[in-house]
Amino acid sequence: MTIWNKLSAQAEAVRNRPLLELFEIEARAGSFSAEAGGLLFDYSKTNIDAETRDLLIALAEERGVAARREAMFTGAKINETEGRAVLHTALRNLDGSVLVDGADVMPAVRETHARMVAFAHDLRAGRFTGQGGAITDVVNIGIGGSDLGPAMAVLALAPYHDGPRCHFVSNVDGAHIHDILAGLNPATTLVIVASKTFTTIETMTNAETARRWMATKVSDPAAQFAALSTAGDKTAAFGIDPSRVFGFEDWVGGRYSMWGPIGLSLMLAVGPETFDRMLAGAAAMDRHFRTAPFAQNLPVLLALVGIWHNQFCGYATRAVLPYEQRLARLPAYLQQLEMESNGKRVSMDGADLSYHSGPVVWGEPGTNGQHAFYQLIHQGTRVIPCEFMVGAEGHEPDLAHQHLLLVANCLAQSEALMRGRSLDEAREIMRAKGLEGAELERQARHRVFPGSRPSTTLLYPKLTPETFGAIVALYEHRVFVEGVILGINSFDQWGVELGKELALALAPVLDGSSDGAGKDGSTLRLAARFRAAQGG
Numbered sequence: 130m131t132i133w134n135k136l137s138a139q140a141e142a143v144r145n146r147p148l149l150e151l152f153e154i155e156a157r158a159g160s161f162s163a164e165a166g167g168l169l170f171d172y173s174k175t176n177i178d179a180e181t182r183d184l185l186i187a188l189a190e191e192r193g194v195a196a197r198r199e200a201m202f203t204g205a206k207i208n209e210t211e212g213r214a215v216l217h218t219a220l221r222n223l224d225g226s227v228l229v230d231g232a233d234v235m236p237a238v239r240e241t242h243a244r245m246v247a248f249a250h251d252l253r254a255g256r257f258t259g260q261g262g263a264i265t266d267v268v269n270i271g272i273g274g275s276d277l278g279p280a281m282a283v284l285a286l287a288p289y290h291d292g293p294r295c296h297f298v299s300n301v302d303g304a305h306i307h308d309i310l311a312g313l314n315p316a317t318t319l320v321i322v323a324s325k326t327f328t329t330i331e332t333m334t335n336a337e338t339a340r341r342w343m344a345t346k347v348s349d350p351a352a353q354f355a356a357l358s359t360a361g362d363k364t365a366a367f368g369i370d371p372s373r374v375f376g377f378e379d380w381v382g383g384r385y386s387m388w389g390p391i392g393l394s395l396m397l398a399v400g401p402e403t404f405d406r407m408l409a410g411a412a413a414m415d416r417h418f419r420t421a422p423f424a425q426n427l428p429v430l431l432a433l434v435g436i437w438h439n440q441f442c443g444y445a446t447r448a449v450l451p452y453e454q455r456l457a458r459l460p461a462y463l464q465q466l467e468m469e470s471n472g473k474r475v476s477m478d479g480a481d482l483s484y485h486s487g488p489v490v491w492g493e494p495g496t497n498g499q500h501a502f503y504q505l506i507h508q509g510t511r512v513i514p515c516e517f518m519v520g521a522e523g524h525e526p527d528l529a530h531q532h533l534l535l536v537a538n539c540l541a542q543s544e545a546l547m548r549g550r551s552l553d554e555a556r557e558i559m560r561a562k563g564l565e566g567a568e569l570e571r572q573a574r575h576r577v578f579p580g581s582r583p584s585t586t587l588l589y590p591k592l593t594p595e596t597f598g599a600i601v602a603l604y605e606h607r608v609f610v611e612g613v614i615l616g617i618n619s620f621d622q623w624g625v626e627l628g629k630e631l632a633l634a635l636a637p638v639l640d641g642s643s644d645g646a647g648k649d650g651s652t653l654r655l656a657a658r659f660r661a662a663q664g665g
């Protein structure tokens with residue numbers, strides 16, 4: 130029997146085993162958890178036992194995770210459909226040297242980083258100003274990987290924010306840029322156009338709008354623009370001075386790019402030193418990932434738990450639940466990271482997958498989610514593995530009593546999911562309320578929790594820049610390991626192309642310059658209704 134088939138059989142065999150039973154084995158919590166860089170990853174509240182873990186590790190070995198990992202770190206072109214290396218790790222290991230096509234890419238990385246640092250120092254110290262004085266506001270215009278990372282990070286590191294205010298515009302919906310620019314003074318605003326390709330229609334349209342807005346108040350709008358891109362020719366055509374263009378190479382995937390130039394808004398907000406602390410935390414996670422044995426390797430274990438739940442237990446989604454308000458944008462970030470990376474239907478060689486691709490990822494910060502969708506997680510008919518995360522310490526010492534409540538809620542949720550409440554326990558509660566007979570039975574049944582619902586918990590000391598960097602790198606590598614096990618290319622995103630092409634073709638139908646020949650009846654009717662609403 131193959132390892133895959135053994136795992137399938139194992140999943141079937143333990144499907145109805147109560148999770149609490151597993152804790153009858155002494156020291157389960159200790160042996161089904163691992164630590165790195167102060168992060169404690171507890172996966173004991175899952176249905177994984179020693180035999181399953183051995184099989185999962187054997188699967189990772191069989192699928193060549195170690196070799197692929199080395200290939201990634203050393204600059205091999207593992208993004209095979211685009212013929213590119215995958216080197217976001219190089220952006221946070223600045224001292225290293227990595228060869229791509231025989232040439233060391235690191236001198237250029239270090240030079241760009243140094244230019245970013247110098248620019249950040251100048252802007253934060255008031256040496257680089259707007260035409261109306263010191264820069265008070267930074268507007269990052271970008272979408273997807275050119276938005277989600279820095280937007281998440283600026284919020285995550287709010288306690289370290291001592292630079293200009295940062296705003297993020299992504300949507301092509303004019304409401305987004307309108308509402309953000311409405312409160313700002315063009316003469317003291319820096320606009321950053323963040324786009325790896327510098328062709329993304331949303332970003333380029335918003336950039337044009339921002340330039341027109343800037344021109345209403347300043348004589349040289351382009352002087353208050355910066356660009357982050359791999360396309361130097363296009364940034365020049367847009368009129369942005371090369372001194373404020375921060376380039377990177379195609380071996381940085383969009384959704385893996387916040388560690389380099391795409392992180393400029395964050396660097397301006399928190400300063401280069403804090404930014405570099407974040408890089409150091411991520412680099413420490415890289416070293417751990419590259420060297421720790423699989424049984425103690427956080428990204429590998431997190432991936433194996435994910436594969437177990439998705440592929441073998443058949444749970445189609447997973448919830449990411451940070452008990453950390455400042456990680457409010459982490460679920461959205463992970464949606465791109467995980468679903469754009471591992472939402473693929475064919476393997477590396479183009480063959481149809483014979484199993485499911487990556488899961489649906491979603492979530493919200495706790496405790497808010499508890500008062501919204503946790504109902505379904507506790508009592509719905511589908512099982513949703515939960516990934517809790519929480520810091521031991523908050524940044525507000527005078528609100529430590531609130532932090533204690535936060536942690537208590539986090540731990541209580543995973544306990545409740547595992548423990549559940551039996552019908553007998555529910556009957557007891559109803560009896561204590563004075564109910565009896567059929568009414569007692571009916572009310573009790575609504576109060577039953579099936580329990581044995583799996584979760585993991587990531588406990589970290591405090592959301593410092595180092596810890597934040599380590600958490601994001603942990604998830605990046607988790608996605609990588611899952612992708613290798615699934616045999617897919619985690620670094621392309623062909624699935625976003627078709628919609629882009631069709632949107633371009635539909636614009637003339639909407640403005641009436643094309644009759645939309647060949648379009649389906651639904652699309653044409655909706656377009657006609659749009660035109661009618663425009664009075665056209």
Ligand SMILES: O=P(O)(O)OC[C@H]1O[C@H](O)[C@H](O)[C@@H](O)[C@@H]1O
Nearest residue numbers: 273274275324325326329383625
């Ligand atoms: O940075 P850009 O080239 O503007 O790309 C922005 C985003 O759009 C694309 O459609 C991809 O789906 C994303 O992976 C990318 O991050």
